[in-house]
Amino acid sequence: MLKWAFTSIYSSSLTMMRNKRRITYLIIIIATVALFSYQSLFNQSVALSKNNKEALGEQLAGIREAVKSDLTKNTQIFLTYPVEDSKDEFTTLYTYLSLGLLDKNPPKNVCKQFSYELSKEEFIQTKESFYTGIERLYYSMKLIELCNQEEITERTIKDAEVSTKKLYHSTYYKEGYFLSDEFKEFKDKEGYEEVKFFQTHMMLKLGKKANIDFSPTKETIAEWLNYFIKDRKDPLFIRHYIESMNLLNIDPSPSIIDKLSYDSIIQKDYYEFNDLLTIESLTNMHMKKWVTLSPEELLSILQKITGSHSQFANIQQQYYVLSIYSHLDQLDKYLQKDKLIDQYKRYVYPDGMMPLFSQTSNPYSTYYSMVVALKSAEEGDVSAIQLQKYLSGFLKRTNVEDLMDLDAFEILSYIHLKEYVDDSFQHTKEAEIVAEAIKDELPSRVNAGNIIKTSYLIDSLALLEEDLNEDELPENTSEIIKNLSQGKTKLFDNSSDFSNLLFVNSLAATGKFSKELKEVVPYAAKIKIDLSSQVPAYELYQKTLFLKRMGIETDDNKIADQLIKLHNGLGYKLNEEQSFKSFYATIFLNRLNHILLGEEIHHDQ
Amino acid sequence: MGAKKKIASTLGGLAMAGAMILGGTAGTASAYSDSVTDPISSLPGNEIQSNIWMSNTYFYQTQRYQVSAKFLGYNPPNADWIKTAWTIKANGLGVSIGGVSGGSASGNTLSGTWTNYNNWISDYSGSYNISGVPISGSGNNTASFLARGVKQGATASIFRFY
Numbered sequence: 001m002l003k004w005a006f007t008s009i010y011s012s013s014l015t016m017m018r019n020k021r022r023i024t025y026l027i028i029i030i031a032t033v034a035l036f037s038y039q040s041l042f043n044q045s046v047a048l049s050k051n052n053k054e055a056l057g058e059q060l061a062g063i064r065e066a067v068k069s070d071l072t073k074n075t076q077i078f079l080t081y082p083v084e085d086s087k088d089e090f091t092t093l094y095t096y097l098s099l100g101l102l103d104k105n106p107p108k109n110v111c112k113q114f115s116y117e118l119s120k121e122e123f124i125q126t127k128e129s130f131y132t133g134i135e136r137l138y139y140s141m142k143l144i145e146l147c148n149q150e151e152i153t154e155r156t157i158k159d160a161e162v163s164t165k166k167l168y169h170s171t172y173y174k175e176g177y178f179l180s181d182e183f184k185e186f187k188d189k190e191g192y193e194e195v196k197f198f199q200t201h202m203m204l205k206l207g208k209k210a211n212i213d214f215s216p217t218k219e220t221i222a223e224w225l226n227y228f229i230k231d232r233k234d235p236l237f238i239r240h241y242i243e244s245m246n247l248l249n250i251d252p253s254p255s256i257i258d259k260l261s262y263d264s265i266i267q268k269d270y271y272e273f274n275d276l277l278t279i280e281s282l283t284n285m286h287m288k289k290w291v292t293l294s295p296e297e298l299l300s301i302l303q304k305i306t307g308s309h310s311q312f313a314n315i316q317q318q319y320y321v322l323s324i325y326s327h328l329d330q331l332d333k334y335l336q337k338d339k340l341i342d343q344y345k346r347y348v349y350p351d352g353m354m355p356l357f358s359q360t361s362n363p364y365s366t367y368y369s370m371v372v373a374l375k376s377a378e379e380g381d382v383s384a385i386q387l388q389k390y391l392s393g394f395l396k397r398t399n400v401e402d403l404m405d406l407d408a409f410e411i412l413s414y415i416h417l418k419e420y421v422d423d424s425f426q427h428t429k430e431a432e433i434v435a436e437a438i439k440d441e442l443p444s445r446v447n448a449g450n451i452i453k454t455s456y457l458i459d460s461l462a463l464l465e466e467d468l469n470e471d472e473l474p475e476n477t478s479e480i481i482k483n484l485s486q487g488k489t490k491l492f493d494n495s496s497d498f499s500n501l502l503f504v505n506s507l508a509a510t511g512k513f514s515k516e517l518k519e520v521v522p523y524a525a526k527i528k529i530d531l532s533s534q535v536p537a538y539e540l541y542q543k544t545l546f547l548k549r550m551g552i553e554t555d556d557n558k559i560a561d562q563l564i565k566l567h568n569g570l571g572y573k574l575n576e577e578q579s580f581k582s583f584y585a586t587i588f589l590n591r592l593n594h595i596l597l598g599e600e601i602h603h604d605q
Numbered sequence: 606m607g608a609k610k611k612i613a614s615t616l617g618g619l620a621m622a623g624a625m626i627l628g629g630t631a632g633t634a635s636a637y638s639d640s641v642t643d644p645i646s647s648l649p650g651n652e653i654q655s656n657i658w659m660s661n662t663y664f665y666q667t668q669r670y671q672v673s674a675k676f677l678g679y680n681p682p683n684a685d686w687i688k689t690a691w692t693i694k695a696n697g698l699g700v701s702i703g704g705v706s707g708g709s710a711s712g713n714t715l716s717g718t719w720t721n722y723n724n725w726i727s728d729y730s731g732s733y734n735i736s737g738v739p740i741s742g743s744g745n746n747t748a749s750f751l752a753r754g755v756k757q758g759a760t761a762s763i764f765r766f767y
Contacts, residue, residue: 081762083692083745085714130749130756183754186685191753274646358745358762361639365764407637409766449663452740452766494665494738496698534698535740574696582696583764584741 110352133180176224408456448492485519501542537585651678673728674748707731
């Protein structure tokens with residue numbers, strides 16, 4: 001079209017002008033204007049609006065900060081993924097217990113939900129949940145107590161009383177302790193004394209609220225508690241012992257406090273979960289003035305817990321950290337409050353329940369996702385250097401044979417990581433070996449089952465800057481391009497726009513088939529990204545990347561709007577209907593975000 | 606001190622395990638598999654291990670999977686119970702899981718649990734078929750146990766393309 005315009009202008013100029021020099025000048029001017037127009041039309045995207053630029057910048061920064069925190073504090077926040085459609089009682093309980101310490105009450109719907117569960121007979125009978133029997137009722141009641149008390153019905157209070165009384169009678173053992181049915185068959189085995197001790201404490205607390213008269217069994221229970229505490233010095237036991245005795249209206253011996261031993265735990269460099277439990281009890285006793293911790297001890301505790309921000313990567317641990325802050329009346333020093341609440345809002349289901357959280361441990365793509373996130377980090381960024389240093393050692397432990405057994409996206413991620421630590425990797429002997437191994441993996445023909453794998457293998461070869469011969473590629477490669485350019489997009493019975501785009505994108509990355517791939521542009525440009533469909537995040541990334549590689553103008557503001565809609569907290573969702581960020585969607589769309597903001601340059605054909 | 610460590614048990618502890626960053630132990634994965642091993646601080650010397658493996662077959666062929674929970678160590682050698690609980694999910698176009706052997710399917714998700722008593726291992730293998738166009742998927746397996754009053758869990762996860 002442009003060529004035609006140029007020829008036409010040139011011909012008419014010839015007839016009008018006789019002076020050769022003037023014609024030459026005119027041609028130069030016209031050619032310059034034509035070239036400029038071409039560039040503006042096809043090579044430059046419409047600039048991002050200020051709002052979109054800011055929003056995308058914030059998304060990049062949010063992800064980057066989470067990755068930095070994971071790298072420097074080992075918080076594992078970025079690598080924590082809520083499991084779509086899952087609901088988890090354990091996480092829900094500890095979430096609201098944590099938020100309760102931050103003066104945020106559970107919402108009405110979750111209070112209703114737990115009240116409803118409590119009304120069921122099987123609530124205290126099931127053995128399927130993580131907490132069962134006494135523990136399940138105890139933690140659920142702790143949550144219900146945080147609810148707006150005006151909203152707690154008489155029925156709920158009655159149900160709690162009924163369950164408590166049932167448990168009180170069914171879990172009591174004549175020796176003087178309480179134990180839920182789940183543990184009954186193991187009760188005489190080593191290690192269950194502590195289970196009995198804590199469940200007795202919980203039962204006494206529940207019983208007190210349900211106005212149960214302890215007097216018939218009080219002495220036997222106290223006797224058992226005294227037997228249990230005899231040789232124990234840990235604040236965790238002593239605190240719960242004193243509380244239990246108080247619930248029985250028996251004064252514990254004042255000398256019990258003298259037995260306390262906690263110096264070595266306070267002085268530890270790092271508090272593990274069990275240490276946190278001990279410190280939590282110790283600070284609880286300090287708050288109640290049962291013991292007095294020195295300013296040095298208090299400072300030491302605060303210093304250790306300051307770096308502990310596991311949040312939803314380990315909400316139970318976070319709860320105990322918050323509880324320590326609370327006992328020391330130092331909650332204002334917990335600087336992650338807004339972040340925790342913000343994340344909670346993103347993860348909570350409409351009924352107030354929380355999902356199960358999982359962490360990815362894919363061997364290479366996990367780190368590749370972090371490398372993408374740190375792409376826009378400032379020069380000399382500590383966490384980026386730390387990652388680079390770690391990866392240098394980690395990647396050395398890979399051998400090519402093992403690598404080839406992995407998912408093709410892991411192979412691609414591995415090469416990205418190798419380049420991250422050594423930008424001359426493509427020219428090394430190892431790269432050559434990897435490239436040969438990948439070539440051996442390429443199938444003779446692309447089919448419905450291998451199109452995704454084949455695409456990532458070709459992408460990997462392109463990243464290794466392999467100068468591929470077309471005959472090294474699957475034999476139906478040209479046929480696929482031709483079909484797509486003719487609008488025959490159902491390559492196989494189960495073809496998808498995503499796999500089609502992925503395949504042509506991988507070919508575009510090799511620099512081969514330039515002319516043929518341009519013919520695929522009309523098909524790619526026509527693909528509509530429906531955010532409510534199943535995998536729009538993948539399609540959006542592949543489509544945009546392909547069009548940009550082909551030098552086609554993309555509506556970056558529209559793409560930015562779609563990124564904004566798919567963004568959820570620390571990552572990107574697979575589609576608008578999903579609640580949580582997805583692993584691959586986050587890698588792809590974070591990369592796309594970098595491209596839109598000009599932080600990463602895509603390579604044109 | 607030993608006694609104190611057992612305490613963590615009753616107060617809970619479904620600690621998630623995953624890839625530790627920088628200096629930690631990354632999950633040892635191959636093809637479509639993951640293995641996560643977590644120490645049990647309340648039972649020094651013992652570990653809980655979660656494993657998941659998914660076959661590297663075309664999506665239109667029968668998919669196979671294996672999961673296991675292992676209670677490793679001799680302090681004690683066996684758990685009172687050990688459970689493996691898994692969820693496998695496929696995302697794509699009109700995806701649903703059917704033809705299940707082992708676990709139960711609902712829509713694009715397959716899940717199941719298996720518990721062994723007085724044992725160090727609980728494992729399960731099964732198969733399923735996928736209909737529709739799967740593109741990516743995930744698999745999680747949570748291994749949990751009860752031993753000497755300690756209850757703890759570890760989760761292994763896979764993210765994969767079909």
